[in-house]
Amino acid sequence: MRIADHARWDRDFPVKYLLVQEDDDGVEQLWGRCAGVDGLFVDDVPPPREILTLRGCVPDGPLKDALSGPGTSFRGLGEIGVEVWDGEEPVQWWTLVDAELVAHRPHPGDPARYDIVLGAGVRHGESFVERPRTPRLELFAGASVSAKSMGSCSTVDGLSDPRPDPAPVPMELIGCEAVEPLLVGTQRPRRWNHDWVHLLVLDRHGTVMASPTVRLAIDGARPSVLGDGLEDITLTDGGDDRRPTVARPIWEQWYQGPPTEPNLWAPYDSEGRDEWLELTTRAWRAPAPSPDRSGGEHHLDGRFVTDVPGLHCAIGEALLGPGRYFGREWNAFKDCLGGGFGVVPPFTLTWHDSEVARRALADVVEGPDGIPYFEETVQLLERRGVTVVLR
Missing domain, CATH: 3.30.370.10 (Barstar-like)
Known part of the structure; x- marks a missing residue:
């Protein structure tokens, strides 16, 4: 498919987006072209605040400094990565967002350790194997590979609780000229679902400047506010490949x-x-x-x-x-x-x-x-x- 063949149309406003999917042979096929998209820039919604207790902690780095410093109340710890280790490798991951030190006390039975109460949002719980019976939890100042250690603990109360998935953020395709098979999808009953497509973002010269992926879960289609025989199409979820504001x-x-x-x-x-x-x-x-x-x-x-x-x-x-x-x-x-x-x-x-x-x-x-x-x-x-x- 030649982008230049589809980057222009005979209307008073430009084509800014192309919907493209690869067929089974890896050849790009045009599914539609649009004048506008709303919902392309979306900031992450902070996860709800929770109270978590880190049990039996041996603090290190920034966490140790926070506990030993004067006036630990309201001490912000930033982002904390929590890894559950089984033997020689991590098997589960969480990220504590905007963690705040709320309180701490010596761990019962071992005054060299601490029970630490944090307020934080919880994000990115991942697991690849069954949780080990006697895990070791490693704490890090952030979630990057090079993050500094913050110590370890035996468990975190509340960390494994189930949490609902965040509500999807819809995306609106404005002024869309759909072609097969997208044209069929927009004419079918609501909530037509299909595979992922690439949303090719064009600059004013018709050159592709970005190509995020979008899931075509169509919640509805209607005559476009731009008129001219076009459609406005609502996608229930614009996907995870969108950019921050x-x-x-x-x-x-x-x-x-x-x-x-x-x-x-x-x-x-x-x-x-x-x-x-x-x-x-x-x-x-x-x-x-x-x-x-x-x-x-x-x-x-x-x-x-x-x-x-x-x-x-x-x-x-x-x-x-x-x-x-x-x-x-x-x-x-x-x-x-x-x-x-x-x-x-x-x-x-x-x-x-x-x-x-x-x-x-x-x-x-x-x-x-x-x-x-x-x-x-x-x-x-x-x-x-x-x-x-x-x-």
């Missing part, structure tokens, strides 16, 4: 076309920069030099490298230009250095204002060597044959 201004910016100036990502915070990188993952499919270029000198503007997403935004721009992709986290960046993304070592990378990143990432450890992210990045580049000049 912080992404909306970034998508507005990219709708005008891929960025042509450097550092347009710089005004955003870490979450916004992550969303910027999300769009570059589609942009890397744009035609790249073949074979990969090597040699020469590239200049990295380090003035705004104050977090990990900013580092990857800046490296992508230094090597390939604004809006281009060269990894968005450690493993992807390492893969890109192996070739296939437009640039491959050896080359020289002159990193201007490098001290900004060195200071900002001094406490960030995500690579395999357990050293700050800036040093880890420089060492990886040098191991792969890049000459790094720090200015």
